Amino acid sequence: MDATETTPLRAVALVCTLSPSPAPSSSHLLAEQTMAALSDHGVSGKVIRIADHDVRPGVKTDMGEGDAWPEIRDTILGCDILVLSTPIWLGHPSSIAQRVLERLDAELSETDDEGRMLTYGKVAAVCVVGNEDGAHKVSADLFQGLNDVGFSLAPNAVTYWVGEAMQGTDYQDLEKTPEKTATTTATLAANTAHLARRLKSAPYPASS
16 A cells, blocks of 8 residues: 555644534534544544634734634644635525635745645645535535635535425434535545545645
C-alpha cells in the first residue's frame, strides 16, 4: 500500500447551529457522523460548536480580549481537514457559518515563507441540514468562500439532508440515517481524506 494512504490526518468540524450546547442539533449530529466516517480513513479530531464560544464579528485573526476565534483558528491550522456544518435558514447558511467565513477572510493576508496562504494544502468539506430545499445553494456559497480563503475541495465534498418544505421533522428526529445520506457522507470522507493525504505529500507550489 502507498504510504500516503496510511498517513495520520487531523480534522476539525465547526458546527454552525444557532443553538448553544446542550441543545440538540441536527447539524451537530451530521458533523459527528462525518467525523466518524473520516475516522474510518485514519482521521482523528474533534467537533466545535461555534455558538458555545465568543467568536467576535470581524475580518481579523484576533478581534481583541475575549475573542475565542484565535484558539479555534489555531485548531484549524493544526488540522489537515476542516468540516463546516450548517443548517439552512431562509435559504442561506446560518449567520454563524457566515461569521466563520468572515473570520477566515483574514487568511488572505497570512502567508508562509513561500507566499502561500497558511490554509493551502488543507481540505474542506461541508454538511448541510434543513427542512426546505436549498442544500445545493448553501453548499455552493460555502464552497466558494472556503476556496477563496485557500482550502481545497474534493469531489462530492458535501453531505446533506433536507426534509419536505413546510413540515417539522428534523434530521435528528429520524429513526435512522437515510441510506442516501449515509452513502454520501461515506463518499465525502473517502474523497476528502484521499485529497488531504495527496496534498500533505505534495504541497502546492510557491506563490509567485
